[in-house]
Amino acid sequence: xxxxxxxxxxxxxxxxxxxxxxxxxxxxxxxxxxxxxxxxxxxxxxxxxxxxxxxxxxxxxxxxxxxxxxxxxxxxxxxxxxxxxxxxxxxxxxxxxxxxxxxxxxxxxxxxxxxxxxxxxxxxxxxxxxxxxxxxxxxxxxxxxxxxxxxxxxxxxxxxxxxxxxxxxxxxxxxxxxxxxxxxxxxxxxxxxxxxxxxxxxxxxxxxxxxxxxxxxxxxxxxxxxxxxxxxxxxxxxxxxxxxxxxxxxxxxxxxxxxxxxxxxxxxxxxxxxxxxxxxxxxxxxxxxxxxxxxxxxxx
Ligand code: GUN
Numbered sequence: 106x107x108x109x110x111x112x113x114x115x116x117x118x119x120x121x122x123x124x125x126x127x128x129x130x131x132x133x134x135x136x137x138x139x140x141x142x143x144x145x146x147x148x149x150x151x152x153x154x155x156x157x158x159x160x161x162x163x164x165x166x167x168x169x170x171x172x173x174x175x176x177x178x179x180x181x182x183x184x185x186x187x188x189x190x191x192x193x194x195x196x197x198x199x200x201x202x203x204x205x206x207x208x209x210x211x212x213x214x215x216x217x218x219x220x221x222x223x224x225x226x227x228x229x230x231x232x233x234x235x236x237x238x239x240x241x242x243x244x245x246x247x248x249x250x251x252x253x254x255x256x257x258x259x260x261x262x263x264x265x266x267x268x269x270x271x272x273x274x275x276x277x278x279x280x281x282x283x284x285x286x287x288x289x290x291x292x293x294x295x296x297x298x299x300x301x302x303x304x305x306x307x308x309x310x311x312x313x314x315x316x317x318x319x320x321x322x323x324x325x326x327x328x329x330x331x332x333x334x335x336x337x338x339x340x341x342x343x344x345x346x347x348x349x350x351x352x353x354x355x356x357x358x359x360x361x362x363x364x365x366x367x368x369x370x371x372x373x374x375x376x377x378x379x380x381x382x383x384x385x386x387x388x389x390x391x392x393x394x395x396x397x398x399x400x401x402x403x404x405x
Contacts, residue, residue, distance in 0.1 A: 109367040115340075115374045117253075117382035120260045124386040128169060131393050135402055142396030143172035144202040144228065144388075145194050149187060149213065150180035154346065155206045158385075162204070165385045171392055174200075184213045188221050195223040201396035202228035204388070207278070225399055228391040231277065239282060242289050245398070246391040248282035253383025254319065254340055255286055255293060257374065263317070263338055266295035271312050273328070273360070274321035275302045279342055283319055308332065326362035333366050339373040342380050 135142065144166055148159045159175055166173035176190060187205075194203050203226045209215050219227075224234040230248040238244050247255075258265060270287050274280035280300060287296040301311050303322070312318055312332040320328050321342035333339065343360030359376030366373070374380050397404060 108364055109370075109373060109375075113367070113370060113372050115257060115261050115338075115372050115379060117257065117374070117379050120253075120257050121382040121386040123260060124256060124383075124390060125169065128386075128389055128393055131397070131404060132170060134404060135393065135397060135400075138400070138402045140396055140400045140402055141170070141172055142202070142392050143174070143200045144204065144392045145174045145176060145200050147176045147178065147187070147190065147203070147205045149178045149182050149206070150210050152208070154344075155208075159206055161385055162388060165389055166392075169389055171389065180210050182210075182213075184217065187213060187218060191218070191221045195221075195226065198399075200226070201399050202226055202392040204228055226395060228388060228395055230282065230391070236277075236282070240285050242291075246394050247286065247387065248278070249387040249391065250279050250321075250342060250380065250384045251283040251286050252387040252390070254283065254342070254380060256387070257340070257380070257383060258317075259293060261372070263372070265317065266292070268296050268316040269299065269314055270296040270317045270319065271299045271301060271315035272319045272321065273301050273308075273312065274319075274323070274342070275300055276321065276323075279321040283321065320360035322360050324360055325358045326360070326365075328361040329365040330362075330369060333369050335369050336371045337369065339366065339370050340380060341374050341376050343376060344381060 146159050146162050148155055163173050163175055194200050203222050205218055219231045222232055224232045227235050230246050235245050265287060272280050272284045284298045284300050287294050288298045299311055301308050309332045313334045315337055317338045319340045323343055325345035325347050339361055341359035341361045345358050346355040347358055349356035357377050
């Protein structure tokens with residue numbers, strides 16, 4: 106239970122439904138061109154959270170009529186073996202998207218794996234070529250979680266143009282690409298962006314200046330009333346498992362202490378049920394876009 110009034114919550118579900126409806130139309134168009142997109146997800150090892158995410162990705166494909174395959178490899182799989190599997194998928198014309206679930210076991214070089222993925226099939230937007238296209242304002246696909254956050258802000262009519270957005274966290278998956286999307290010169294971005302992180306001095310001084318705070322540091326309930334000014338829109342990207350007296354023995358909390366900030370925030374995304382559903386919706390979007398690009402289908 107938390108004390109945030111319902112009308113302050115920015116829920117992901119209606120936004121992901123909106124994206125799925127749009128995708129339904131694009132998928133029908135692809136089908137009329139005899140194209141059915143296919144996504145292959147590779148999971149190395151048995152990280153329980155990764156297993157949950159990978160299962161959800163497969164289910165989302167099924168719901169939309171996107172073909173999907175999950176390749177599960179043991180934790181001790183060699184980098185060489187993994188690279189060989191990626192190479193097979195790179196040249197398999199029936200497969201349009203390749204997603205290697207991160208994190209990988211520590212004996213595997215994540216960067217080498219990402220660089221091995223055919224950029225045309227890189228539905229995560231992790232390959233340096235696609236990161237470069239993103240930064241230079243001419244993206245192939247958009248990084249899933251940041252793109253999902255942009256969709257949410259758009260859906261809930263929260264403008265970013267000219268606003269001060271503070272991005273907390275500098276990961277390659279969320280923080281860095283998020284800052285990059287927001288700073289772009291286009292009608293959906295145009296923000297003034299500050300990135301804060303674990304080495305930032307006077308963190309609260311900066312976050313208090315935010316019109317929009319995007320919390321993506323992976324520390325349970327880190328941001329409290331001391332970090333936030335009245336009227337801030339808060340996007341909580343954290344999905345942290347903490348011990349709890351539940352059936353599973355844990356519960357999920359965000360990077361923001363909801364109880365502490367509930368009276369201050371203008372709007373806030375809940376955890377779970379906020380940004381989470383958006384990441385997978387945007388992955389589906391990227392799979393559709395990658396399939397269209399590879400099959401030379403242009404949407405009307
Ligand atoms: N691990 C956590 N988030 C992601 C993601 O968006 N893509 C991949 N491949 N791995 C992840």
